[in-house]
Amino acid sequence: MKMTSYTDYSLRALLYIAGHKDRLVTISEIAEFHNVSRNHMTKVINNLSRNDFIATVRGKSGGIRLSREPEDIILADVIYNTEQHMNLAECFDRENNTCPIIGGCKLMKILYEARRGFMSPFENATLANIL
Amino acid sequence: MKMTSYTDYSLRALLYIAGHKDRLVTISEIAEFHNVSRNHMTKVINNLSRNDFIATVRGKSGGIRLSREPEDIILADVIYNTEQHMNLAECFDRENNTCPIIGGCKLMKILYEARRGFMSPFENATLANIL
Numbered sequence: 001m002k003m004t005s006y007t008d009y010s011l012r013a014l015l016y017i018a019g020h021k022d023r024l025v026t027i028s029e030i031a032e033f034h035n036v037s038r039n040h041m042t043k044v045i046n047n048l049s050r051n052d053f054i055a056t057v058r059g060k061s062g063g064i065r066l067s068r069e070p071e072d073i074i075l076a077d078v079i080y081n082t083e084q085h086m087n088l089a090e091c092f093d094r095e096n097n098t099c100p101i102i103g104g105c106k107l108m109k110i111l112y113e114a115r116r117g118f119m120s121p122f123e124n125a126t127l128a129n130i131l
Numbered sequence: 132m133k134m135t136s137y138t139d140y141s142l143r144a145l146l147y148i149a150g151h152k153d154r155l156v157t158i159s160e161i162a163e164f165h166n167v168s169r170n171h172m173t174k175v176i177n178n179l180s181r182n183d184f185i186a187t188v189r190g191k192s193g194g195i196r197l198s199r200e201p202e203d204i205i206l207a208d209v210i211y212n213t214e215q216h217m218n219l220a221e222c223f224d225r226e227n228n229t230c231p232i233i234g235g236c237k238l239m240k241i242l243y244e245a246r247r248g249f250m251s252p253f254e255n256a257t258l259a260n261i262l
Contacts (some may be wrong), residue, residue: 012232085133114249
């Protein structure tokens with residue numbers, strides 16, 4: 001059980017940007033700092049931008065900044081956005097489920113509890129809390 | 132974020148075996164019931180047997196049964212056993228971590244909380260609870 005590297009690097013990028021809020025930062029410097037390819041970091045940043053966690057300033061002295069205050073970026077929102085899905089097991093996807101015991105399965109209740117338990121700390125924390 | 136199919140099928144196999152505790156069951160019937168290859172289910176069963184969740188009776192009329200009462204099989208023990216690791220992010224593996232902010236990172240605290248929150252329902256439930 002792990003988070004995707006996409007989520008991991010999204011959180012790290014936000015931390016980096018928030019940690020340099022006195023200036024604009026570039027994709028290249030975040031990529032270099034975290035020793036990840038510029039290509040991968042570009043995807044991460046584009047997604048964060050598309051979902052309005054960050055804003056891009058174009059031009060020669062352009063760069064990236066947060067689009068909201070760190071206090072207003074709830075970590076759970078980032079994770080729901082970057083994790084492809086939060087389906088712990090195939091039964092979470094009712095349409096494609098093949099498990100024959102789905103109707104009376106009591107494990108599902110525990111799986112949902114586990115997912116809630118997992119997300120709860122992220123629901124209650126903002127980017128400001130981890131700076 | 133998802134559990135491995137190995138964990139999923141291990142739990143399903145245990146449910147099946149516990150649901151037929153009046154007799155021995157075979158790998159083939161569990162595989163057929165859950166529409167998974169016999170090969171995959173054999174690996175699942177061998178691992179459950181190696182870790183003493185189930186016992187195998189050899190011979191012509193042999194088969195599989197639980198090696199303990201369902202009340203004595205804690206779901207978290209199964210999951211710790213079947214998930215390759217519970218490293219939510221690379222910093223959970225101190226030896227191979229490359230993240231440069233590991234020293235002062237406050238996100239880690241939340242990641243550990245999330246893992247505890249995830250496992251808690253499984254720590255508090257036995258196979259008997261989900262039959």
